[in-house]
Amino acid sequence: MPIFVISLGGSVVTSNPLDMKFIKEFSEMINSTGKEDKFCIVIGGGKLARSYITALREAGINDNILDEIGINATRMNALSVSPFLRDCNTKIPTTINEAAEMLRIYRCVVMGGTEPGHTTDTVAALLAERVGSKTLINGTSVDGVYERDPKKYPDARKFKALDYNKSIEMAVQGSLGAGPSVFMDVTSLNIARRSAIKIVVIDGKNISQFRDVIAGKAHSGTTIS
Numbered sequence: 001m002p003i004f005v006i007s008l009g010g011s012v013v014t015s016n017p018l019d020m021k022f023i024k025e026f027s028e029m030i031n032s033t034g035k036e037d038k039f040c041i042v043i044g045g046g047k048l049a050r051s052y053i054t055a056l057r058e059a060g061i062n063d064n065i066l067d068e069i070g071i072n073a074t075r076m077n078a079l080s081v082s083p084f085l086r087d088c089n090t091k092i093p094t095t096i097n098e099a100a101e102m103l104r105i106y107r108c109v110v111m112g113g114t115e116p117g118h119t120t121d122t123v124a125a126l127l128a129e130r131v132g133s134k135t136l137i138n139g140t141s142v143d144g145v146y147e148r149d150p151k152k153y154p155d156a157r158k159f160k161a162l163d164y165n166k167s168i169e170m171a172v173q174g175s176l177g178a179g180p181s182v183f184m185d186v187t188s189l190n191i192a193r194r195s196a197i198k199i200v201v202i203d204g205k206n207i208s209q210f211r212d213v214i215a216g217k218a219h220s221g222t223t224i225s
């Protein structure tokens with residue numbers, strides 16, 4: 001029975017406050033895939049997290065509390081998505097252990113963050129490792145991994161495929177510079193490498209891309225393996 005883990009960027013589900021059209025379409029797509037498929041969906045914090053973190057950071061609040069604020073935002077977003085998914089948890093798990101147990105009961109488990117110090121990408125990688133999933137789909141605000149920031153360099157080349165080492169090298173370099181966050185955090189890539197979990201980075205707003213990856217068809221994102 002295939003288990004797909006999806007890391008759904010907060011920017012994909014939140015708008016002002018939520019992108020309800022996207023949430024309904026995404027849920028319909030998940031609800032209508034093969035009976036045998038199971039899903040773990042880890043939701044990011046998006047605008048909700050960012051607005052609180054920015055305001056509190058300016059007031060000098062420490063990073064550990066800011067992370068806790070971010071985690072609460074991810075859980076609120078996760079709870080907002082779960083009612084639209086068939087055979088899905090209604091209580092948001094707070095640990096990987098709890099989520100793995102829930103997957104024995106439900107077809108679909110939705111969660112947000114766990115503890116300070118990482119992002120929901122790492123939660124998704126840890127959960128994939130725990131439940132034995134071989135595919136982690138990262139639905140994010142870019143449509144793949146580029147050699148350079150495509151917003152700054154419109155002619156930047158998108159990778160069709162990348163190996164773990166190259167992706168980790170790029171994520172480390174990206175995390176050293178100021179500015180927008182990298183395509184995935186380094187810890188999540190390290191976990192994927194040690195357990196040979198394939199990562200597919202796709203445009204999170206493009207529902208047909210999820211459908212293609214789940215069906216094992218060609219997609220236009222980047223595969224890290």
Ligand code: UTP
Nearest residue numbers: 044045067070071113114115116117118119120
């Ligand atoms: P996200 O996973 O959405 O972070 O969690 P992000 O990747 O920085 O945000 P996007 O996807 O680019 O919008 C939001 C914040 O919540 C905290 C972190 O502070 C993170 O930046 N967080 C989340 C944790 O501390 N631990 C977790 O397990 C998850």
